Amino acid sequence: MNDKIRVGLIYGGKSGEHEVSLQTALAVIKAFDMNKYEIQPFYITKQGEWRTGPQLTAPAQTVAELTFQDEALSAPASSFALQPFFASQLTGDKAVISSSQTAPAQKTGSAQDKPLDVVFPLLHGTFGEDGTIQGLLEMANIAYVGAGVLASSVGMDKVMMKKVFAQEGLPQCVFRHFTKTQWEKDQAYFLMEIEISIGYPCFVKPANLGSSVGISKASNRDELIAAIQIAFQYDRKVIVEENINAREVEVAVLGNDEPRASVVGEIVSSNEFYDYKAKYIDGKSSMIIPAEISEELSDQIRELAVRAFQAVDGSGLSRVDFFLRKEDNRIFINEINTMPGFTPFSMYPLLWKETGKPYQELLDDLITLALQRHADKQRLQYTFDVE
Template sequence: MSRKIRVGLIYGGKSGEHDVSLQTALAVMKAVDFTKYEITPFYITKKGEWKSGSPLLAPAESKEALTFSSAADAAAPVSNALAPIFGAVQAKGDITVSAVSNETADTGLDVVLPLLHGTFGEDGTIQGMLEMANIAYVGAGVLASAVGMDKVMMKKVFAQEGLPQCIFRHFTRTEWEKNRAYHLVELETAIGYPCFVKPANLGSSVGISKARNQQELIEAVNFAFQYDRKVIIEENIEAREIEVAVLGNDEPIASVAGEIVSSNEFYDYKAKYLDGKSAMVIPADIPPETSDLIRQLALQAFLAVDGSGLSRVDFFLGKTDQKVYINEINTMPGFTPFSMYPLLWEESGKSYTELLDDLIKLALERHKAKQGIQYSFDVE
């Protein structure tokens, strides 16, 4: 007799994308097949405290319920919240999507779905913890997560891979404070105005500004430093924003391409999540050969960072020269039913629920394969 696959949903977190994570968790709970999966919620507060609840029989009714803020949603003590995850170290037997034997039962989890966006979530930190716990998890591993989160390292990897990019510069807070005049001259010479200033390690367009002159540039850099110790400055390209969803492990596949038509001057946090006026055009109205090229580059970028599970790869398409530039790879993209990633797959013929099934299957397959790796040897 088979049992349900035990899935831990981890959401919330200390990053500026805490509320986005709650939206994602609620959407996943409402879409997941409770006849296949036993769902255990793990909430991380904005202060970094862990809380866990009992396995769910049905989706949570609201974002407030996800935070265990009422007596009816009582959570396990913080000191006990991680026990189900690290209990997986003692797990025995193989777990498959098709069947789970009672003989492999234990008190841990079979797979974790980390629905954390931004710092401490998609940057490799929680992935490292799950690696130490020897538990399967959905999405990119430690290396791909860290590279995908750090825009500077990501662009260096893309450059090594020969992927086309816009001009960029970067520096740390210490470098900026010690030699601001030099960096201003370098930026104005190499990039000019307008330009975009971003924290190197953050998602959902948090902390991004468009600078049109030196004063705005200084203000934008100081603003970005509120969110990270390192910033990146990129040239402005008059372009359309094209995105592709990637799914898989060593042999990934790419979705159709979609276009973001922002309600704001650029696609910032407000345009993404607050005003509800930005439009998604799926599939993007671009020539087939351009779509094929972008999809090919998306797969190349995914493999370049050693991606796994899922990623969304974002591009610029020049409005005048039709040149394609890769912007970034997002290893844990927005995942509500109204987010670009699942919508791209829906247009490609894969429903939201099917997508969740695929991601869990990919996580279990990757974990099983890693169990055959030998990490030590006997010198005698």
């Protein structure tokens, strides 16, 4: 009898962080203990097409192997959109994600037609980390790793995230935000507001994106206007933040209702700030784990990380990023990342490794937390019968 846990890995995605997701998926697949798990891959192309194929029986060796298209699954893109999820068959309390409607060559009863125990959405950015895939999995009643719909949405939208953090009383840098419509209607007002309240230099970011995509540093009005235009290429809403002369420190959080925080780590960027290139391409940024700070300061940062996690109603995992101002060691929370990367350069697993939890054990914990959270939700009553 096969008692392995069947895990569906969803990766790729219609996002500016597509390549980051592939790197994460590669690292996770290679780390899974195949004696405990059966892996069913679901690759989403940059166009939003879903692809699945033979069950992986051995870890993939390259990112290219994760972007496969089986001959039996060469149907038009429209056939592979979200049909497999919405057409899921339910067996007991488990969803069977089947491609039988879209891939006639796939035999009924194959590994692909077996129930999945849990889904690991290894998607970063838009349509993966913003609550959309989480909502789809909730509708299909499938257990999944990581934050729920609310936490994912709040964690993705930097404006809403900062408003929630403000309500929680977490220390933050000064920021301003506006939509593209507001900017086009009253550009002069927002420029004046930013220059008075924030000044130069400042950072301009799309409100809904990750991995430092679309982020620019502006040192004058011309650069600010150009940076805002770049940010609007990625989102309809932009946030402008004050520049802080600070060290960048990060904490990994793990758990559901009783989250735990890892040791504190520090990022020393290879570029002026920790942008996409510094994170994923040049490999020159360094990580200091644990960060060279006092025990008292470390405890304060770890406590704030847990408070941030709970403020957004987090579950499973998150990485919480902070600024530590150099002049006085004052702590400012930067953001929470509800689906941090697992690439070779990623801070999250390295923080837990230093805390005493190796990669495979971390994956085991995440699967367990997902199944526990799903089981708890199954005990809730969602209907009300009127006598």
